[in-house]
Amino acid sequence: MEKALVTGATGLIGFNIVRQLLDAGVPVAALVRSPERARTMLPAACELIKGDVTDAASLAAAVRGCQIVYHAAGFPEQWMKDPGIFTEVNVGGTRNMLEASRQAGVRRFVYTSTIDVFRAGPGERYDETELDPKPKGTYYERSKQEADQLAVDFLQKGMDIVFLHPSGLYGPGPSTSPGLNLLIIDLKKGKIPMLLPGGFPVVFSEDVARGHLLAANKAKAGDRFILSENYFDLADVARIVCDQLGIKKVPRVMPLWMGKTISIAGEALSSITGRPPLIPRGQLHFMQWRAIPVSTHAQQALGWKPLEFKEGIRQTIAYLQSTGALPR
Numbered sequence: 659m660e661k662a663l664v665t666g667a668t669g670l671i672g673f674n675i676v677r678q679l680l681d682a683g684v685p686v687a688a689l690v691r692s693p694e695r696a697r698t699m700l701p702a703a704c705e706l707i708k709g710d711v712t713d714a715a716s717l718a719a720a721v722r723g724c725q726i727v728y729h730a731a732g733f734p735e736q737w738m739k740d741p742g743i744f745t746e747v748n749v750g751g752t753r754n755m756l757e758a759s760r761q762a763g764v765r766r767f768v769y770t771s772t773i774d775v776f777r778a779g780p781g782e783r784y785d786e787t788e789l790d791p792k793p794k795g796t797y798y799e800r801s802k803q804e805a806d807q808l809a810v811d812f813l814q815k816g817m818d819i820v821f822l823h824p825s826g827l828y829g830p831g832p833s834t835s836p837g838l839n840l841l842i843i844d845l846k847k848g849k850i851p852m853l854l855p856g857g858f859p860v861v862f863s864e865d866v867a868r869g870h871l872l873a874a875n876k877a878k879a880g881d882r883f884i885l886s887e888n889y890f891d892l893a894d895v896a897r898i899v900c901d902q903l904g905i906k907k908v909p910r911v912m913p914l915w916m917g918k919t920i921s922i923a924g925e926a927l928s929s930i931t932g933r934p935p936l937i938p939r940g941q942l943h944f945m946q947w948r949a950i951p952v953s954t955h956a957q958q959a960l961g962w963k964p965l966e967f968k969e970g971i972r973q974t975i976a977y978l979q980s981t982g983a984l985p986r
Contacts, residue, residue, distance in 0.1 A: 711751030736940030829863030856945030
């Protein structure tokens with residue numbers, strides 16, 4: 659059976675890819691910066707290889723003997739004092755993994771891109787047909803656009819690459835991963851006085867991993883698949899979460915002008931202190947996009963079907979409680 663290498667295995671997507679591959683009987687190795695830390699998160703059957711996507715010299719040993727690579731590593735934060743880390747990890751790391759995989763003769767490269775690379779206006783529904791030719795508005799988005807183009811370049815040179823485009827993640831996975839899981843925890847702890855205006859599309863982490871495995875086995879080279887279940891305003895997300903947690907008072911929505919003011923002032927202060935701002939401008943920017951990704955292609959071509967959001971939240975709450983991340 660073909661051996662798989664997974665990068666980003668301690669994140670929500672990679673973690674679930676590892677588990678599902680092992681459940682399917684596939685031999686799996688994970689590229690990790692700290693084997694000691696990763697061993698506390700990943701199943702014992704997963705081989706751990708010390709390395710870093712930003713260190714090209716560490717990758718040859720990792721890809722050796724692997725027929726398929728799932729490149730789910732990336733830097734998903736919306737603010738850093740040194741924004742160069744977005745380019746270093748998302749662009750340079752992807753370039754290093756593509757080159758190492760090419761040299762090792764990897765049969766298929768499964769690349770975790772993002773919905774942010776597509777073009778659509780506020781309120782518009784969009785599919786995989788049109789990449790945005792213009793640079794997006796945040797360091798994260800622009801780095802993922804550049805990384806996606808790198809993968810296209812390697813595809814055009816003969817590599818077998820498929821592209822997955824997940825939306826906003828939540829669900830089972832490491833507690834250190836940012837995203838909607840943290841919102842659930844903070845709502846339970848009463849740490850959110852007001853909600854940000856806007857919204858975003860969502861998808862269950864286990865479904866995203868399943869989409870990757872389906873694409874690895876069924877897709878043609880160059881295929882792209884959006885993995886998204888539905889779009890919600892943040893206020894609606896909070897109402898669903900609060901209802902399942904038994905919280906009666908849902909936080910009010912902050913006016914957009916207030917969010918922008920806090921964001922600008924917070925990032926100015928963060929440039930001095932080095933501490934993350936309360937509201938990163940990138941986060942607010944993404945929530946104001948309001949475009950709606952459509953996963954029809956993945957559902958029809960791969961037989962992929964996402965879990966409905968309310969049920970996904972129920973399962974996520976149960977998971978977070980089982981790990982101790984969420985008080986019962």
